[in-house]
Amino acid sequence: MSVLIFIDQSEGHIKKASYEVATYGAKLAAQLGTTAEALVLGTVTDNLADLGKYGIKIVHQVANETLNHLDAQLFTNVIAESVKQLGATVVIFSHTQTGKAISANVAARLQAGIVTGASALPDTSNGFVVKKTVFSGKAFANIAIHSAIKVISLNPNSFHTLAGDGLAEVSSLAIAVGNPKVKINSVDKIIGEVPLTEADIVVSGGRGLKGPENWGILLDLAKELHAATACSRPVADANWRPHHEHVGQTGVQIAPNLYIALGISGAIQHLAGVNRSKVIVVINKDPEAPFFKAADYGIVGDLFEVVPKLTEEIKKMRGE
Amino acid sequence: MKILVCISKTPDTTARIAFTDNNTQFDENGVQWIINPYDEWYSLVRAIELKEKDPATVIHLITVGGPDCDPVIRKALALGGDEAIRVNAPAKDSYYVAAQIAEIARQEKYDIIFTGKEAIDFNGSAIGGMVAELTDTPYISLATKFELTGNTALISREIEGGEETDEVALPVVVSCQKGMAEQRIPNMRGIMAARTKPLKVVEPAAIDALTSILSFELPPAKAGVKLVSPDNVAELVRLLHEEAKAI
Numbered sequence: 001m002s003v004l005i006f007i008d009q010s011e012g013h014i015k016k017a018s019y020e021v022a023t024y025g026a027k028l029a030a031q032l033g034t035t036a037e038a039l040v041l042g043t044v045t046d047n048l049a050d051l052g053k054y055g056i057k058i059v060h061q062v063a064n065e066t067l068n069h070l071d072a073q074l075f076t077n078v079i080a081e082s083v084k085q086l087g088a089t090v091v092i093f094s095h096t097q098t099g100k101a102i103s104a105n106v107a108a109r110l111q112a113g114i115v116t117g118a119s120a121l122p123d124t125s126n127g128f129v130v131k132k133t134v135f136s137g138k139a140f141a142n143i144a145i146h147s148a149i150k151v152i153s154l155n156p157n158s159f160h161t162l163a164g165d166g167l168a169e170v171s172s173l174a175i176a177v178g179n180p181k182v183k184i185n186s187v188d189k190i191i192g193e194v195p196l197t198e199a200d201i202v203v204s205g206g207r208g209l210k211g212p213e214n215w216g217i218l219l220d221l222a223k224e225l226h227a228a229t230a231c232s233r234p235v236a237d238a239n240w241r242p243h244h245e246h247v248g249q250t251g252v253q254i255a256p257n258l259y260i261a262l263g264i265s266g267a268i269q270h271l272a273g274v275n276r277s278k279v280i281v282v283i284n285k286d287p288e289a290p291f292f293k294a295a296d297y298g299i300v301g302d303l304f305e306v307v308p309k310l311t312e313e314i315k316k317m318r319g320e
Numbered sequence: 321m322k323i324l325v326c327i328s329k330t331p332d333t334t335a336r337i338a339f340t341d342n343n344t345q346f347d348e349n350g351v352q353w354i355i356n357p358y359d360e361w362y363s364l365v366r367a368i369e370l371k372e373k374d375p376a377t378v379i380h381l382i383t384v385g386g387p388d389c390d391p392v393i394r395k396a397l398a399l400g401g402d403e404a405i406r407v408n409a410p411a412k413d414s415y416y417v418a419a420q421i422a423e424i425a426r427q428e429k430y431d432i433i434f435t436g437k438e439a440i441d442f443n444g445s446a447i448g449g450m451v452a453e454l455t456d457t458p459y460i461s462l463a464t465k466f467e468l469t470g471n472t473a474l475i476s477r478e479i480e481g482g483e484e485t486d487e488v489a490l491p492v493v494v495s496c497q498k499g500m501a502e503q504r505i506p507n508m509r510g511i512m513a514a515r516t517k518p519l520k521v522v523e524p525a526a527i528d529a530l531t532s533i534l535s536f537e538l539p540p541a542k543a544g545v546k547l548v549s550p551d552n553v554a555e556l557v558r559l560l561h562e563e564a565k566a567i
């Protein structure tokens with residue numbers, strides 16, 4: 001009986017969301033009176049023993065280079081085998097692109113009930129009940145898992161990482177990996193930009209920017225804040241910005257610490273993708289824009305005047 | 321080529337979200353039902369495009385649900401697709417639904433199974449991966465592009481911090497999102513044709529759900545917006561720094 005936490009890595013480095021699940025899994029293990037163990041696939045350069053800082057006791061590594069790249073079938077095999085070998089009863093993933101590729105598959109293989117998009121620690125006082133976001137963040141559901149093995153995938157940015165002291169024991173796990181059926185032809189990582197789903201701060205633009213040629217002021221603000229950039233659906237549909245920046249019910253769902261919306265009206269479908277942001281700032285010239293109802297801070301004004309001032313004031317505050 | 325498109329019935333994107341029976345049931349009062357947008361705009365339309373290129377392609381639609389799903393599945397048939405299968409059972413949980421779909425898929429032997437990247441009601445993102453696993457088929461999640469050359473699929477997909485292009489021999493299970501295709505509006509001919517397309521109702525296989533919903537909650541209301549004058553942008557920066565501690 002243990003809690004097994006899947007730690008995602010990319011190019012040898014542990015992903016930010018993995019520290020969140022490590023913290024979450026360790027808290028859950030303490031709650032259940034058991035140990036938190038981690039599973040790492042592939043070879044890594046980061047020091048795995050450091051996962052001890054987040055409460056992990058043992059890190060199991062299947063150090064096979066084939067696993068440096070995500071392959072849903074191979075990962076499912078290896079993770080499900082690890083769960084069986086280690087006798088884990090709870091398996092935790094992050095609900096990221098990687099988690100979405102494998103967590104449900106692992107659950108199906110293990111005949112385990114799964115809650116994806118979990119937003120809090122399970123209530124284990126009477127059974128095993130996990131809270132998750134539903135209706136694209138417009139509500140929560142409390143879901144009971146009845147199977148012996150339980151799988152949870154945690155919404156990124158919904159649980160604070162807590163780093164303390166401690167070193168985890170690192171142990172290697174021998175599991176046959178097999179050959180991938182999927183061939184990866186090319187990988188195109190967006191270099192130098194903050195990935196939208198991982199960003200602490202997101203600056204987003206809507207039709208109020210009038211055209212792609214006006215994005216400079218938004219990009220300047222984003223650069224000053226080390227923020228990722230996003231946009232509303234019509235902006236992506238008109239090809240003013242790339243599709244992967246489209247946030248909302250039918251685009252990417254995000255939950256940054258700070259979401260700054262420029263010239264976005266705040267349609268219900270847009271809000272559904274951003275309403276889990278901790279702090280929302282809206283700049284819109286229309287005082288009746290529905291976004292103000294969902295905002296924490298706002299300026300009713302012309303974004304073409306306000307945004308450059310905002311960038312300047314942030315520079316000033318930082319003494320630049 | 322034989323394609324299965326998984327269809328889920330969801331509340332319209334503007335539906336009021338409320339609950340009844342002591343917060344244990346979704347309040348369906350006044351709710352308009354639609355085809356889950358990811359299933360409609362991306363999976364179904366991409367399947368239709370593939371059939372337009374290769375008319376020998378057969379498209380099946382599948383949904384797990386009661387007779388209340390029929391209008392939505394007919395609407396999907398009006399967009400395209402040759403026949404629909406409805407597994408006549410409530411969608412108890414993702415495992416239950418996926419296992420029912422896998423049951424049919426094992427009999428019908430599809431070359432491609434398309435699902436949406438998630439349903440906009442329960443946001444599970446689980447059916448595709450489960451169906452892939454239960455039918456022992458490769459799974460490509462979050463696909464933004466899908467091309468076929470003979471029996472090989474070239475698929476672009478979102479990964480963390482970017483995109484990759486994969487090559488896989490069929491069969492394959494693919495979860496679809498923006499980029500795959502453009503939204504289409506059903507035309508009169510499609511709507512008429514859909515009336516006579518077969519909608520097969522089959523009884524569910526004996527499968528146990530592994531989870532159950534106990535209750536729902538609405539998020540706490542926002543405290544209300546603090547408005548700052550456009551002539552005092554410095555004040556917004558101060559608030560974000562000192563009060564919200566967000567910058």
Ligand SMILES: Cc1cc2nc3c(=O)[nH]c(=O)nc-3n(C[C@H](O)[C@H](O)[C@H](O)COP(=O)(O)OP(=O)(O)OC[C@H]3O[C@@H](n4cnc5c(N)ncnc54)[C@H](O)[C@@H]3O)c2cc1C
Pocket residue numbers: 205206207208209231232233234235246247248249250251262263264265266267268269270273283284285286289301302303304333357
């Ligand atoms: C099924 C469905 C799914 C959808 N999914 C999504 C989704 O996932 N994401 C999404 O974003 N949308 C989605 N939409 C579309 C959504 O309903 C809205 O149409 C869209 O979000 C509006 O985008 P916008 O706010 O950029 O544009 P608009 O609604 O046109 O708003 C522009 C705003 O800019 C303001 N403005 C203009 N000029 C200035 C200025 N100089 N200074 C300051 N403010 C200014 C205006 O006051 C206005 O509020 C969906 C719609 C449907 C039907």
